[in-house]
Structure formats: C-alpha cells, structure tokens
Amino acid sequence: xxxxxxxxxxxxxxxxxxxxxxxxxxxxxxxxxxxxxxxxxxxxxxxxxxxxxxxxxxxxxxxxxxxxxxxxxxxxxxxxxxxxxxxxxxxxxxxxxxxxxxxxxxxxxxxxxxxxxxxxxxxxxxxx
Amino acid sequence: xxxxxxxxxxxxxxxxxxxxxxxxxxxxxxxxxxxxxxxxxxxxxxxxxxxxxxxxxxxxxxxxxxxxxxxxxxxxxxxxxxxxxxxxxxxxxxxxxxxxxxxxxxxxxxxxxxxxxxxxxxxxxxxxxxxxxxxxxxxxxxxxxxxxxxxxxxxxxxxxxxxxxxxxxxxxxxxxxxxxxxxxxxxxxxxxxxxxxxxxxxxxxxxxxxxxxxxxxxxxxxxxxxxxxxxxxxxxxxxxxxxxxxxxxxxxxxxxxxxxxxxxxxxxxxxxxxxxxxxxxxxxxxxxxxxxxxxxxxxxxxxxxxxxxxxxxxxxxxxxxxxxxxxxxxxxx
Numbered sequence: 001x002x003x004x005x006x007x008x009x010x011x012x013x014x015x016x017x018x019x020x021x022x023x024x025x026x027x028x029x030x031x032x033x034x035x036x037x038x039x040x041x042x043x044x045x046x047x048x049x050x051x052x053x054x055x056x057x058x059x060x061x062x063x064x065x066x067x068x069x070x071x072x073x074x075x076x077x078x079x080x081x082x083x084x085x086x087x088x089x090x091x092x093x094x095x096x097x098x099x100x101x102x103x104x105x106x107x108x109x110x111x112x113x114x115x116x117x118x119x120x121x122x123x124x125x126x127x128x
Numbered sequence: 129x130x131x132x133x134x135x136x137x138x139x140x141x142x143x144x145x146x147x148x149x150x151x152x153x154x155x156x157x158x159x160x161x162x163x164x165x166x167x168x169x170x171x172x173x174x175x176x177x178x179x180x181x182x183x184x185x186x187x188x189x190x191x192x193x194x195x196x197x198x199x200x201x202x203x204x205x206x207x208x209x210x211x212x213x214x215x216x217x218x219x220x221x222x223x224x225x226x227x228x229x230x231x232x233x234x235x236x237x238x239x240x241x242x243x244x245x246x247x248x249x250x251x252x253x254x255x256x257x258x259x260x261x262x263x264x265x266x267x268x269x270x271x272x273x274x275x276x277x278x279x280x281x282x283x284x285x286x287x288x289x290x291x292x293x294x295x296x297x298x299x300x301x302x303x304x305x306x307x308x309x310x311x312x313x314x315x316x317x318x319x320x321x322x323x324x325x326x327x328x329x330x331x332x333x334x335x336x337x338x339x340x341x342x343x344x345x346x347x348x349x350x351x352x353x354x355x356x357x358x359x360x361x362x363x364x365x366x367x368x369x370x371x372x373x374x375x376x377x378x379x380x381x382x383x384x385x386x387x388x389x390x391x392x393x394x395x396x397x398x399x400x401x402x403x404x405x406x407x408x409x410x411x412x413x414x415x416x417x418x419x420x421x422x423x424x425x426x427x428x429x430x431x432x433x434x435x436x437x438x439x440x441x442x443x444x445x446x447x448x449x450x451x452x453x454x455x456x457x458x459x460x461x
Binding site (some may be wrong): 031032033036038071076082108127 | 179
C-alpha cells in the first residue's frame with residue numbers, strides 16, 4: 001500500500017550545508033505512524049548506485065537522526081503521510097537535471113511475521 | 129433487501145481508517161474526514177489514534193478540545209478507538225508482559241481522553257495481556273474488544289484462548305469486535321484485478337479466485353501456484369486467498385453477549401449499492417436476530433488495491449456503504 005507515494009515528486013534538491021549530495025522527501029507506506037525504532041531501513045539508490053545508510057540522515061518534523069541512531073528512538077515517530085527528509089552525501093555534486101531515485105522502506109510491524117514497507121522509483125528533476 | 133421486521137438498537141458509525149488515502153495525501157484534513165463521516169448520517173465515529181493524531185501517544189489539551197469541539201459541531205459521538213501493540217518496538221528484544229500491559233493502559237487512557245467507550249485490541253494482543261489489562265479498563269469505564277479478523281474465526285485456537293480468558297475472568301470490560309473480513313463470500317475482484325495489472329498469469333488468477341469462490345481448500349494454494357509456474361505476484365494473490373475467509377455470519381450468534389462493536393470492512397461498493405464480496409444483508413439479519421446493541425462501523429479497505437490505476441474516492445465508497453447499511457437497518461427504504 002502507498003508504494004507509489006513513497007517518494008515525493010517535489011522537494012528533491014541539493015543539500016543545504018554546501019556538501020555534495022542531496023535531499024529527497026519520502027513518506028512511509030503504512031496506514032498509521034510508527035516509532036522510529038521500527039523503521040528498519042530507508043534505502044536509497046541514486047542513478048543505479050546504492051547510497052550507504054552511513055551517508056544518509058533522516059529528518060522528521062525538524063528532528064534529524066542517523067540510521068545508526070534510529071533503532072533506539074522509541075520516543076519520536078514517523079507520522080502517517082508525513083514527509084520525512086532523507087539527506088544524503090555523494091562524492092561529487094549532483095548534476096543538474098533528471099535523476100533516477102529509488103527508495104525502499106522496511107518496517108518492523110509487530111503483527112506481521114515478515115517485514116512491512118514498500119518500494120518506489122521515480123525520475124526526479126533536481127530543484128535549483 | 130427487506131428491512132428487519134423486528135426492532136433493533138443497531139447504529140451506524142464510520143471509522144476514519146476509511147479515509148486514510150485522502151488523509152495520507154493531505155487532500156483531506158482530519159476535520160474534513162470528520163465532516164465526511166457526519167455527512168453520511170452516521171451518528172458514530174471511530175478513530176485510529178496512531179493514524180490521525182500527530183504526536184501520539186501524547187495528546188495535547190488542544191487536540192482533545194478540538195476533537196470534542198468537532199463532535200459538537202458535527203453532531204457525532206466517538207464510539208471506538210483502535211489500539212496496536214508494538215511487541216517488536218525494540219529491534220533486539222520482545223516487549224515484556226508488563227510493558228505490553230502498560231501500552232494497553234496508555235491506549236485506554238487515550239480513548240478516555242477522546243470520549244470513546246471502546247478500544248479495539250488488534251488481533252495480535254495476547255490473551256494474558258487482555259486479562260491483565262481488564263481491571264484497568266473496568267476502572268476507566270472502557271471495553272477492550274479483541275478484533276476477530278480474518279483468517280481467524282470463532283473456532284480458531286487463538287480466538288478460543290481469548291474466549292477462555294473472557295469467560296474465566298468474566299470481566300465486563302472484555303469482549304469481541306468482529307471484522308466482516310471474516311465474511312468474504314466471494315473473492316474481492318479489486319484484488320484479483322490488481323494482480324492482473326501487476327502481471328499475474330490470468331489462468332492462475334482464475335484458479336485462485338475459483339478455488340476461493342467455491343470455498344475450496346486454500347491451504348496449499350501457494351504451493352499449487354508454485355507447481356504451475358507462478359511467481360511472486362501469483363504467490364501474493366494466493367496468500368491473500370488464505371487471508372480472506374468465508375464463515376457463516378451466524379457463527380457470531382453464540383458469542384453475541386461478548387460482541388460490542390462491528391468493523392464493517394469493505395473492499396468495493398458497486399454502483400448498485402452492494403458490497404461485491406460481503407453479504408451485508410445476511411450479516412445485518414444475524415446481528416438483529418442476536419440482539420446486537422452497538423455500532424456497525426464502516427472500514428473501507430479497497431483503496432490499497434486500486435491506487436495504482438484508479439482515483440480513490442473513499443468518501444463516495446463510504447457514502448454508498450452507509451446508504452446500504454441504513455437501508456438494511458430499516459432507517460431508509
């Protein structure tokens with residue numbers, strides 16, 4: 001469910017700290033919010049190349065976390081339909097224009113024996 | 129469809145779960161969802177706090193006031209909330225029994241703040257947690273009702289364990305909340321159509337749907353689909369055929385004293401005003417016969433099966449289901 005809505009079509013832009021890389025806005029493919037400790041992965045593939053989680057950070061309503069921190073975050077949530085910001089670093093600055101962005105979300109949902117989540121892929125134009 | 133000949137006290141409600149698609153995309157605000165509920169003529173409203181309340185489990189006074197103001201403004205009564213039990217909250221350990229009970233107590237408090245007298249316990253709530261939470265629910269004046277959700281049914285060992293606890297403790301706070309996804313007589317076509325759009329082999333889709341519609345043995349469907357050369361899409365459909373079930377609505381009758389609320393699940397209300405796969409006329413007749421005194425609450429779940437190809441119109445789907453329920457309950461002709 002909601003797979004096609006994981007990646008937001010707007011909000012794809014360069015980082016705001018001057019480092020090479022970008023930001024993409026993502027939503028959780030689920031019908032309720034979840035504590036961040038149950039967000040097992042938000043994996044990003046940019047133009048066919050996986051971006052390691054160590055090079056990404058995750059921001060919900062102004063609170064930024066590394067993926068190493070998320071498993072312990074039980075006091076903050078990714079709300080239903082909330083646009084989270086996935087910021088990532090790359091070796092070289094992103095080229096202007098279109099990029100292929102793929103995001104896979106893996107969720108630990110207590111009543112399900114297998115992981116929940118979903119996957120979305122879109123061609124996004126880098127906002128200037 | 130003939131309206132019931134005997135008097136009854138069954139009322140209608142809408143779960144905000146039904147409008148999740150529009151709320152997710154922010155094309156409807158929470159107040160829009162409340163207003164849409166009122167527009168159906170249903171007097172009751174059900175809310176999924178973890179879906180609709182940012183900042184959950186912290187309910188601000190401001191939210192509680194706004195919610196209660198909407199209830200007055202739109203003439204609605206909160207009838208139920210839905211609670212989840214995140215036993216896998218931590219990646220490295222299961223939530224302890226005491227932590228699970230604390231989570232349920234927290235959700236009982238949330239229901240009280242929202243003015244709802246019933247909390248749905250999602251099907252994964254263990255019986256011993258229900259038993260341990262019951263005294264607190266009694267104290268707070270809230271009923272904790274276990275959802276009987278497909279593929280579970282009234283003779284299933286998991287439900288029997290719960291029934292044993294309910295009868296042994298005799299707690300007035302414990303009971304059942306049937307989900308009408310246990311009364312799926314015919315395979316929802318929105319689900320098989322989606323599989324076809326996702327590239328499933330038509331012959332395997334037909335085989336799965338026919339097995340389901342004949343109420344055949346679905347236990348080994350995934351295996352058979354595998355023997356016939358199916359792949360992940362066909363496996364997914366076969367698994368779904370084991371997760372809807374058809375049981376006779378009358379299987380609710382012996383449990384009627386425990387039944388406090390119904391989740392009126394639906395996948396597709398047709399233009400003719402009927403649910404494609406669930407015989408609501410039979411369900412309502414059984415509820416009337418059993419003297420059910422509670423709410424039939426719309427829970428639309430078709431959106432996830434059509435969102436890939438069609439616009440979702442939850443408001444219209446709920447409107448149609450509510451119109452059908454009003455007719456079946458004898459409120460309208």
